[in-house]
Amino acid sequence: MSKSSVTPTRTKRVGTQLTPEAIIEASLRIAARGSADAFTVRRLGEELGADPTAVYRHFRDKDELLLSVADRTLGEVLDSIPPGLGWQDRLRALADASLAVALKYPVVSSAMASRTTRRANEFRVVELILGAVTEAGLDGADAAVHYRMVGDSLLAYVGQRAAYLLFDPEVRAADESSWTREYRLVDAGGFPHITRLGQQLAEVTHDQIYHARVEALITAISQRAEAVRGS
Amino acid sequence: MSKSSVTPTRTKRVGTQLTPEAIIEASLRIAARGSADAFTVRRLGEELGADPTAVYRHFRDKDELLLSVADRTLGEVLDSIPPGLGWQDRLRALADASLAVALKYPVVSSAMASRTTRRANEFRVVELILGAVTEAGLDGADAAVHYRMVGDSLLAYVGQRAAYLLFDPEVRAADESSWTREYRLVDAGGFPHITRLGQQLAEVTHDQIYHARVEALITAISQRAEAVRGS
């Protein structure tokens, strides 16, 4: 073992050499499994084949790790947006991709619904939205406000969907059947609209709501652009 | 008890002191203090002057308690909506009241951003929104979908604002200054819009975003109502 470079460097602490990248990828693997409470430091250690606390050599907190992971998912979103679209379709593509990625890594998206990463890929998303509202005809404060409207709304919607996906199946079932249970039992006199629309309320799909919310954003931008064009 | 009325009835435990109502009110008191991690079972016990686990005699879990507390806050929202408004102003009043209550009990609102209580006051809110979209001219599936759009969006926005309020002041400061820090350092070539709008982005207020998001919902309803009226 003296001079021999052949000696297999007997590392007692065998480590799967940990890097920030490896930790982020392990986090994504765990997040992709879809369980609500699986993304814990200890399970992350298992996934990495290392001691859980080793993660703290590469990230200050779990929160800092979460932000890094979230920024990676933002990269996935951006990569799946095709170029060469008009501003409306670009926003629709962003919404579609955001939702898809959010449902792929629900824990991440649900935890980020009120957060901001302030990292590389977030800048790209901001730039994308600003480009869209600019192309729509907005500028200055109008562009800034409408960017926030779009960005925050998208984040919120996608986080809601992700959180819903994280619920136990039983909770979700109770929620879906509530329209045909609790809401059917309300007093018809005091709640005429619920009584009248009970059936339709039960049949609303996520896709319909998604469509309505996304189109509402686009319409708002169009309207504002038209208003400033007229002045 | 007649003869022994003199004996100071040494009740080590003073009979039934805890009621669901008292627990809910203690929860609201804690929530109103605005701290993010103060709403815990043990502190609830302190606030009640009782053993923390006694709460479980009145609520199955902390989640069921949360739902009850949330429904109470919904009641506060409804009570502050004046009658006799048109559908648009009624929705605006609902949004205003929801935001006010959310900022009053941030922990509750932030925890409920993706939840539904399925309790008494939620029915009243649903009825209110359905009444508004009906008055706007929608019916059937249109009314149902647009109710969900409004309800979910409002819940999400208000939850975002509440969550933001729960952050440590330092985190919030970092967030607010990010537009004048990180975003100012981006490459002007790769991020022309961010570079151009940096100043405006830093100056966007919560009120502006709130206004844009609420009006977007109202506009979407109007537009849809006009479309179906034309057909």
Add this chain to the structure above:
DNA sequence: ACACTGTTGTCAACAGTGTTGTCATTACTG
């Protein structure tokens, strides 16, 4: 070649969380 320095993984431990089971006392009911 050697000591030095800083990094990284391991381990034990801590404070905190929600929750459950046990037990005695209180309140209610027939």
Add this chain to the structure above:
DNA sequence: CAGTAATGACAACACTGTTGACAACAGTGT
């Protein structure tokens, strides 16, 4: 008044994120 159900106190459990001490490594300058 007796019996039963409800209720609160207490101890304990499994879990969470996180920290400090220690040992094994990597790289560097002499």
